[in-house]
Amino acid sequence: MSCLVTAKVEKLLLEGPLDAICSATVIYQTMNRNDLLPYEEVIKIVESAVKSSLERIRDFQRKESVMEVLTEMKSGYKSILGLNKIKVLDTNKESTPDTTEEEIKKNIEMLNEKLKHPLGDDDGPLYSALKKTVENIVLSDLTWRDPVANMVLSDNSYIVTGLHRKLKPIFMEPCNKMKCTPPKLVVKKCEDFLENFEVLSTHKIVENAKHDNKWKEDDSDLLKITGRILDVLGEIWSSPIYATSTSRNKQSEGTYITDVIVPLLRASLVNLPNGYICTSIAERQSIASKIRKNKGIDGERIGKKPDIMGIMKQDTNDIELIYVESSRITCSKKKKMMMIPAGNEFGVVGIQIAGLDMRLNVLVKDLGGIPRYFHLDHAEIPISPHLTNTKSLIRVLLNLRNVMIVNKSLITQALLENPPRNTSQNTTVSTPDNSMYYNSNSMYYNSNSMYYNSNNN
Helix, strand or coil: CHHHHHHHHHHHHHHCCHHHCCHHHHHHHCCECCECCCHHHHHHHHHHHHHHHHCCCCCHHHHHHHHHHHHHHHHHHHHHHHHHHCCCCCHHHCCCCCCHHHHHHHHHHHHHHHHCCCCCCCHHHHHHHHHHHHHCCCHHHCCCCCHHHHCCEECCCHHHHCCCCCCHHHHHHHHHCCCCCCCHHHHHHHHHHHHHCCCCCCCCCCCCCCCCCCCCCCHHHHHHHHHHHHHHHHHHHHCHHHCCHHHHHCCCHHHHHHHHHHHHHHHHHCCCCCCCCEEECCCCCCHHHHHHCCECCCCCECCCCCCEEEEEEECCEEEEEEEEEECCCCCCHHHHHHCCCCCCCCCCEEEEEECCEEEEEEEEECCCCCEEEEEEEEEECCCCCCHHHHHHHHHHHHHHHHHHHHHHHHHHHHHHHCCCCCCCCCCCCCCHHHCCCECCCCECCCCCCCCCCHHHC
């Protein structure tokens, strides 16, 4: 029950009018009919809701209002207690039921049903083991923050970490096949660059693209891309604004994104063999996120606003491929925790940057249509010469490029084979003709559940 109450408070903090966010309204949300919980229980629930909400709030004014809630808890609790004693409050009059538990229950039932029908040859024992664990889930303990509540099986959830040692590799197979070891020439290029560094004032179809632990470009192409990335790092290392910790502390999130993150991404994604990907820093609303959201309190659909988006142009279609969230260059431990994405709010390829830490995540569907969320790789961004961190960053960015070459080819092929119909916007997440899933041979495209297609408007 406490999980449902916490979710109720979170909804107010995330979606409620700004002038309605205060300690009194938050405490009111924790009441069960006309019963007010003890202060110790209320503060525990509110602290959890505030922490979770701050991880997802991008608007500064809303974040400030939410942070003030905890400072007003004692006076707010006293006010609600007094109003409740004189029977001014009557929560029995509430007419809108909270359907969170029912919706989560339906999702778990649908997940169980999918786990009954494995389609891959090796998925039988895996699905059977997953089904046993899912069947034992206590529904009242779940909130929308749990990936499984959204029918997503995350690689770091107890459902997966508790698998038998022979079954875990089967689950992780899609992720393991995406990661490649950089060629020795690339590693040598990094070493030579660092050793000699001095501060200095079309479209081609990729046939049979698939994730198979192989680079989609030859070593000479990878060396060229590595050189471009190293050139960007050289400019960063030469910049006086990143020379000392004092100067770095003065830089805003926008400066960090413009000077460091975007140039690194553009250098790694330039001249893809199968076309270009545009990196947009407009922090505009993600259409893919917008059409998946339920209507907000004011009736307007609210989508997530990434700091950077990677967008592919296919004829008249704009398709969002990459979502990037970033903090400032200096980042507290609390902020790093806030940058971890919610289980139901990430794209197909997501990049989280907290301070200097860059994390590359991917979302794929298996043969049963169940999304799997993986942490593919990570690195620390070197803002000064550092050999180990430079090699790690090159590895992450080259793998990002490799994944995007494959994904872009698969989407192009899917759009050619199944052109989208120009119909009214559909917010459902099932398009069987364009279903996207991953196996050892291919990944297919689903325009509603994974990417946004402008012709669906």
